[in-house]
Amino acid sequence: MTPSPIQMCGVAKQFGSKAILDNLDWEVRPGQVVGLLGRNGAGKSTLMECLLGLRETDGGSVLLFGEPLHALTDATRARIGYVPQKSDLFEWMTALQMLDYFKAMYPRWNDAKVASLLERWGFDGLMRNKPIRRLSGGEQQRLSIIRALAHDPDLLVLDEPASALDPAGRRSFLSELVDGVIEQGTTVVFSTHILTDLERVAPDVAFLKDGRIALQGELDTLLDGARRVIGPASVLGAALPGELRRSQAGDGSVCVIVQGGSALADTPGVRVEPLGLEDLFIEVTR
Amino acid sequence: MSARLGQYRMLWQAAHAQIHPRAQTVLWSSIVILTVAVASLMGAVYGVLSGLGWALCTSAGLMLFDWTMAFVPGALGLNTPANAQLVPAMRARLVELVLLVWLAAVGLLAAGLQLIPAASHLVLPFTMAGTLGVTTLFAGVGAGLVLMLPFFFPYLTEGWQGWLRDAAAQPGVMPLLAAAMVLPVVPVVRALFPRGGERHWAMREHLARLSDGSGSSAMFDDTGRYSIRLFLSRRTRGRGAPGALLLRALGPNLYYLMLSTTIGGALAFTAMTWHARGTAIADESVPTMLKIGGFMLCFLFPAVAVPFWLARTRGEQALVRLAPVSPIDPARFNALLARAMLRHGLVIWAWASAVSLLLALASGARGVELVWQACLCCVTLPGLALVLRDHARAPRWGMVFYGVAALGLSCISPIVAMFGAKWLGWPLWSIATPIALVLTAMLVHRRWRRMCEAPMAFPVGRLD
Numbered sequence: 217m218t219p220s221p222i223q224m225c226g227v228a229k230q231f232g233s234k235a236i237l238d239n240l241d242w243e244v245r246p247g248q249v250v251g252l253l254g255r256n257g258a259g260k261s262t263l264m265e266c267l268l269g270l271r272e273t274d275g276g277s278v279l280l281f282g283e284p285l286h287a288l289t290d291a292t293r294a295r296i297g298y299v300p301q302k303s304d305l306f307e308w309m310t311a312l313q314m315l316d317y318f319k320a321m322y323p324r325w326n327d328a329k330v331a332s333l334l335e336r337w338g339f340d341g342l343m344r345n346k347p348i349r350r351l352s353g354g355e356q357q358r359l360s361i362i363r364a365l366a367h368d369p370d371l372l373v374l375d376e377p378a379s380a381l382d383p384a385g386r387r388s389f390l391s392e393l394v395d396g397v398i399e400q401g402t403t404v405v406f407s408t409h410i411l412t413d414l415e416r417v418a419p420d421v422a423f424l425k426d427g428r429i430a431l432q433g434e435l436d437t438l439l440d441g442a443r444r445v446i447g448p449a450s451v452l453g454a455a456l457p458g459e460l461r462r463s464q465a466g467d468g469s470v471c472v473i474v475q476g477g478s479a480l481a482d483t484p485g486v487r488v489e490p491l492g493l494e495d496l497f498i499e500v501t502r
Numbered sequence: 503m504s505a506r507l508g509q510y511r512m513l514w515q516a517a518h519a520q521i522h523p524r525a526q527t528v529l530w531s532s533i534v535i536l537t538v539a540v541a542s543l544m545g546a547v548y549g550v551l552s553g554l555g556w557a558l559c560t561s562a563g564l565m566l567f568d569w570t571m572a573f574v575p576g577a578l579g580l581n582t583p584a585n586a587q588l589v590p591a592m593r594a595r596l597v598e599l600v601l602l603v604w605l606a607a608v609g610l611l612a613a614g615l616q617l618i619p620a621a622s623h624l625v626l627p628f629t630m631a632g633t634l635g636v637t638t639l640f641a642g643v644g645a646g647l648v649l650m651l652p653f654f655f656p657y658l659t660e661g662w663q664g665w666l667r668d669a670a671a672q673p674g675v676m677p678l679l680a681a682a683m684v685l686p687v688v689p690v691v692r693a694l695f696p697r698g699g700e701r702h703w704a705m706r707e708h709l710a711r712l713s714d715g716s717g718s719s720a721m722f723d724d725t726g727r728y729s730i731r732l733f734l735s736r737r738t739r740g741r742g743a744p745g746a747l748l749l750r751a752l753g754p755n756l757y758y759l760m761l762s763t764t765i766g767g768a769l770a771f772t773a774m775t776w777h778a779r780g781t782a783i784a785d786e787s788v789p790t791m792l793k794i795g796g797f798m799l800c801f802l803f804p805a806v807a808v809p810f811w812l813a814r815t816r817g818e819q820a821l822v823r824l825a826p827v828s829p830i831d832p833a834r835f836n837a838l839l840a841r842a843m844l845r846h847g848l849v850i851w852a853w854a855s856a857v858s859l860l861l862a863l864a865s866g867a868r869g870v871e872l873v874w875q876a877c878l879c880c881v882t883l884p885g886l887a888l889v890l891r892d893h894a895r896a897p898r899w900g901m902v903f904y905g906v907a908a909l910g911l912s913c914i915s916p917i918v919a920m921f922g923a924k925w926l927g928w929p930l931w932s933i934a935t936p937i938a939l940v941l942t943a944m945l946v947h948r949r950w951r952r953m954c955e956a957p958m959a960f961p962v963g964r965l966d
Contacts, residue, residue, distance in 0.1 A: 270583040270698040290590035304582050308520045320505075320512045321589045 218246050219282030221371040221403040222267055227276035228427075229259070229266055236262045238427030239276070244405060246370075249398050251418035251435075252407040255501045258424045260407040261301055264375050267405075268298060280371070294323050297369030299377045303360035307349035311339060311359055314348060315366065322367040329396070333362045337388060353380040361389060365397065372397060374406035378413055386413065393417055411493045421493075423500045431460065431475065431500050435493070441476040442496045447486035456480070461499055473499040509595045510602075517576030522903045525576075529568050532910070537561045539917060555617025562611035563629075569603055570633045571906070578641055578694065578709055587698040600691050604633070605684070612680065623670035628652040630683040634690050641694050642708035649690075808843050808889045809896070810904055812962050819960035832958040839960075840890050840953050844946070847886040855879035877931035881938040884911040887945035892956035895965040915941060 222244040229237040236259040244250055254260045265271040267278055269285035278285050281292050306314050311334075319325045334344065337358045348356060357380040364372065378386045394417055398404060408414055414421065415435065422432040431438070445452065449470045455462075458476035465471060473491070480486045491499065518525040540560045545553020577596050586593045608630055615621045631649045638646025655663065669675060696702040812819075822828060829835045855876070862875040885908030919934035926933070957965060 265583075268584070268698075269587045271703070272699045288587075293588050293590045296588050298584055298588055300584060304584055306516065306520070306580065308523075309516065313516075313519075317512055317516055318589065320509050321592050321595075323590065 219279070220245055221248075221281055222405065223279040223282075224267060225277050227266060227278060228274045229262055229271065230274050231262075235427050237266060237273070240428050242267075242422070242429050242432075244403060246403055247401045248420055249404040249418050250406075250420045250422055250432075251414040252405060252422050252424060253411075253414070253497055253501070254407070254424035258501065259427060260424055261375050263424060264298075264373055264405070264407065268296070268373060290323075294367060295370040297364035297367065297372045299357075299360050299364045299372075299374045301375040301379070303353075303356040303380075305348045305356060305360055305363070308347060310347055311344045311351070314359070315363065318363055318366065324367055326366055326368050329368070330362060330366045333365065333392065336392075337362070337385070354382060354385055357381055358385060358389070361392075365392075368400075369402065371403045372405070374404065376407055376409070378408060378410060386410070390417055411497065415493060423497070425501050438475065438496065439491070439493060441474075442491040443474050444489045444491055444495070444499070445472045445474055445480055445486060446470070446489070447480070447483070451480070451483060451486055461502065506595070509591070510599050513577065513580065513592075513595055513599055514573070516580055517573050520576040520579045521572045523897065525572055525903065528903075528906070529564070529572070533561050533564045536564060543920065551617050552619070555614045555621075558610050558614030559618065559621075560614075562607045562614055565603070565607035565610065566629060566633050569600075569607060570636050572903075573603060574600060574637045574694065575640060575709075578705075581695050583698045583702045583706065586696065586702065593695055593697055597691055597695050600694070601687060604687065604691075608680075608684075622667065623676050624652075624655070624667060626676065627670075627679045627683050628655065630680065634687065638690055638694065640712070642705050643690075643693050645693070646690070649686075808847065809891065809893065809962070812893065816961040816963065819962065823958065823960040832956070833954045836893075836953050836956060836959050837950075839893075840950055843889040844886065847889055851879070851883065851886060874929075874931050877935040880935045881915045882908070882912045883938055883942040884914065884945055885909075887911075887942060887949050890946065890949035890953045892952060893959035893962040894957045895963075897963065911941070911945075912938075914938075 220243050222242065224240055224242040227237050227240045227242075228235065240263070252260050252263070262271065266273050267280070269278065269280075269288065280288060281295060283289060283292050306317070309317065315330060319327075339355075339359075343351065343355065348359065351359065357377065361374075361377055364374075378389055381389060390413055393404070398417065404418075406418070419434055419436075420432070421435050421438065423430045441458070445456065446469055449464070449468060452462075452470040452472055456472050456474050458474045459472055460475055461473040463471050480488060515526065518529070522528070537557050537560045541553045541557035544556035548556075577600055581593060581596055608626070611629060612626055615626055631652045635646045635649030635653075638649065655666070658666070670679065696705065823835075829838060858879055859872060859875055862872055888904060888907055888911070915934040915938035916930065918937055919930050922928070922933040922937075923930040953959070
């Protein structure tokens with residue numbers, strides 16, 4: 217059986233006294249494309265850094281392609297691509313020097329893909345030979361993505377990859393992600409705050425809240441079943457099936473967020489509203 | 503070329519390029535020029551075998567200097583947490599290369615020392631420990647402090663120093679000592695290159711504070727509030743002195759640099775005077791004076807690294823440039839900045855020189871020896887011209903590069919004077935000093951003119 221690209225079990229991480237990840241269990245299956253959502257400071261970057269072994273965890277275990285982080289083989293590491301939130305390129309090198317540098321380190325390197333991406337993403341001869349520190353934030357981000365895709369990774373971890381890109385750059389990146397990566401069967405985990413991007417590329421979403429994956433599933437299924445149920449406390453007093461969150465308004469009415477539809481749609485005095493991704497995000501991560 | 507050799511080559515080049523685009527050229531040309539110069543000079547004076555020994559020692563010394571100050575700091579920059587953890591074999595190759603270069607340089611030094619009859623047996627182990635110690639401290643590995651202990655050798659009593667020298671001279675002790683020093687190398691180098699984890703992130707922050715233009719000074723993090731207070735209290739005075747205002751765009755680091763230079767100099771003066779009570783220094787005044795002078799003039803290097811500090815405050819420089827007190831004409835603006843920077847450098851130089859002379863005086867130097875000491879101070883003057891340049895276009899160098907450049911400029915006049923002294927039969931310093939002064943005047947004149955003709959200096963590096 218092919219091992220899962222990511223298996224996290226009981227992972228905990230604290231910064232000082234603040235728990236960022238709290239006994240988190242998560243598994244990403246081969247070929248799955250998961251959008252990781254969470255509020256600012258929820259720990260998305262920390263989760264990604266912990267799952268790649270860039271930070272030590274305080275507890276739990278992480279396996280990448282079935283191998284523990286402390287014993288990743290070179291062959292497994294060559295299967296992983298990572299785009300950090302802040303592009304961590306060697307700013308004193310030119311774009312070409314940086315790509316040559318990493319090419320020397322990887323057993324496989326897709327020169328044709330690199331050349332094609334450089335051309336399509338506007339890296340002309342001048343830009344390719346410019347020190348990276350003199351490129352704009354968006355250009356550096358694009359270069360960081362090219363670097364991560366160049367060795368045809370089987371697992372691609374992207375931490376807010378489109379945050380510095382303009383709309384045209386974002387569209388181009390997303391189409392590359394869909395055509396050149398996702399359709400090749402690559403497993404992708406990416407975090408973003410741009411929900412429209414997520415809806416375009418990620419069949420699955422996971423919500424990170426209070427250090428755990430609060431909700432995960434296929435995006436379409438989640439959106440089909442997500443409802444906001446508003447009604448009097450006398451009717452909505454008991455916990456509803458699939459209840460995610462409950463709050464009480466000033467007028468005494470109760471608002472319940474449920475997942476999996478609600479049978480109360482025809483109940484007098486009860487209003488059932490479908491939720492969009494943005495509403496779901498706000499409600500789940502509140 | 504095998505894939506592994508190709509990776510070593512790539513890592514070597516990438517590490518050096520981080521310090522300066524031409525760091526490798528400077529390194530190899532320095533090795534060739536200095537090795538040939540020292541070998542021919544020493545060969546002519548002490549014989550061919552000694553000359554060969556000196557050649558090996560010089561190239562090994564320069565390699566170790568490069569290893570400590572350029573290659574390893576550059577390699578640390580390559581080893582980001584993501585690369586260390588995810589790029590196949592990168593960290594392993596870095597560790598291997600760092601070890602190989604160090605061992606090769608140490609081997610070269612050991613071979614060279616064997617050919618120099620008068621060489622102290624302690625040079626090799628002390629160099630091994632010193633290079634490892636400096637590197638580990640640079641990387642923020644506190645345990646490296648233990649390796650710095652040999653630097654305190656001069657502070658031991660004569661009896662202890664003699665005992666150590668005799669012990670090291672015993673047959674078999676040197677190889678044993680060298681082997682013992684090789685043992686900690688692997689764990690030390692592995693500690694320098696962590697593979698992700700919190701310690702790695704902490705090290706990155708430490709390195710960023712030390713060398714990244716955007717970071718604040720590592721040494722003066724907790725003292726920033728004092729600099730703000732100082733800035734506010736001097737604001738009124740600053741209005742009348744545009745040059746001072748421009749220089750304050752260097753940020754609080756420069757002020758604390760001056761402060762630390764002053765306090766460091768005073769402490770060194772006190773410590774050396776206390777240590778020299780009696781006759782220890784007076785007995786061997788000339789070599790000791792040179793050591794004192796060299797030690798004191800280390801304080802000068804931060805003065806020539808002003809452009810390095812300048813690169814840290816680009817944001818503030820835009821505001822300073824817009825301030826009404828700043829001249830609108832680039833030539834006037836640059837001239838004002840050049841004057842302020844030169845004056846600042848001269849103040850540090852004068853202070854370091856004065857302390858150096860006082861130390862010599864306290865150690866019993868009189869008459870001509872004091873004059874020599876003053877001459878030694880003068881040969882370092884050309885380095886001050888480094889602060890004058892086209893700041894808008896010039897790339898930012900690493901601080902080490904400024905130190906190396908200053909050292910190189912300081913060495914020109916003594917090296918030329920060596921040949922002059924041999925030919926004319928005059929004392930070396932009597933030739934070196936006028937050469938240094940003329941060189942300083944030429945460099946300052948030329949670079950001043952270039953700086954004044956350049957575009958507006960602030961914000962620095964914008965046209966790089």
